Amino acid sequence: MKTNALALVSLLxxxxxxxxxxxxxxxxQEAIKAVMEEEKNAFYNRELEGIAATWMxxxxxxxxxxxxxxxxxxxGWDKIYEDDKEYLKTxxxxxxxxxxxxxxxxxxxxxxxxxxxxxxxxNIPQNDTTYxxxxxxxxxxxxxxxxxxxxxxxxxxxxxx
Numbered sequence: 001m002k003t004n005a006l007a008l009v010s011l012l013x014x015x016x017x018x019x020x021x022x023x024x025x026x027x028x029q030e031a032i033k034a035v036m037e038e039e040k041n042a043f044y045n046r047e048l049e050g051i052a053a054t055w056m057x058x059x060x061x062x063x064x065x066x067x068x069x070x071x072x073x074x075x076g077w078d079k080i081y082e083d084d085k086e087y088l089k090t091x092x093x094x095x096x097x098x099x100x101x102x103x104x105x106x107x108x109x110x111x112x113x114x115x116x117x118x119x120x121x122x123n124i125p126q127n128d129t130t131y132x133x134x135x136x137x138x139x140x141x142x143x144x145x146x147x148x149x150x151x152x153x154x155x156x157x158x159x160x161x
Contacts, residue, residue, distance in 0.1 A: 023109055023110065023111055025107070025109050028107075028109045028114065028148075029105070029107050029109065031147075031148055032107070032109075032114055032116060032141055032148050033102070033105075035054050035141070035147070035148045035149065035150070036102060036116075036139070038050070038053070038054050039051055039054040039150070040100060040102075042054070043095070044095045044096070044098065045095070046088050046091075046095065048081075048084060048085055048088055051084055052081060052084075054149055054150055055077060055080065055149055055150045055151075056077070056142050056144065056149045056150065056151045057077040057081075058076075058077055058151070059075075059076045059077065059078075060076070060151065061075075061076065061077045061080060061150070061151050061152070062074065062075050062080075062151070062152045062153075062154075063080045063083070063152075063153045063154075064152075064153070064154040064155065065153075065154075065155040066155065066156060066157070093124065093126070097124070097125045098122070098123070098124050098125075099122070099123040100120050100121065100122045100123070101120070101121050102118050102119065102120055103118065103119050103121065104118055104119045105117075105118045106118065111143075112142060112143040112144075113140070113141065113142055113143070114140070114141045114143075114148065115138065115139065115140045115141070115152075116137075116138070116139050116140075116141070117136070117137070117138050118136075118137055118139075119134055119135065119136060119137070120134070120135040120137055120155075121133075121134050121135075122134075122135070133157070134157060135155055135156060135157045136156045136157050137153070137154065137155050137156070138152070138154045138156075139152060139153050139154070140152035
């Protein structure tokens with residue numbers, strides 16, 4: 001009887017795992033990278049609504065980053081939006097000269113959720129000096145209506161100003 005029960009459980013596990021929707025990991029990685037590039041380009045162009053289009057606009061969305069004042073935690077889409085809006089108004093960098101490249105991706109992708117750890121290498125010319133620095137970023141994404149959107153952006157390793 002135990003053998004039959006074990007065989008039945010094994011068969012049910014096999015059937016249920018084979019019925020689960022398969023994730024095309026490479027396709028989803030490229031789709032997530034495209035969203036990251038979309039957000040970056042909106043940042044370069046100071047397009048607040050373009051940035052907003054890449055985010056899940058929920059109370060549970062989170063953005064964390066470091067600056068000279070320490071860590072900033074923005075919890076909820078409304079706070080993220082207001083912070084980005086203020087930053088875009090006060091930032092004086094010539095973004096046409098800035099370059100940032102993403103690399104060293106580590107993806108964990110599921111059907112409708114994903115998280116990615118990666119590097120962002122910044123190259124910022126200012127006056128007679130070019131500043132180069134590296135950040136480590138961790139981002140979480142949720143898929144809605146077939147499109148990935150940020151639910152978390154955590155940015156670390158910002159250099160001293």
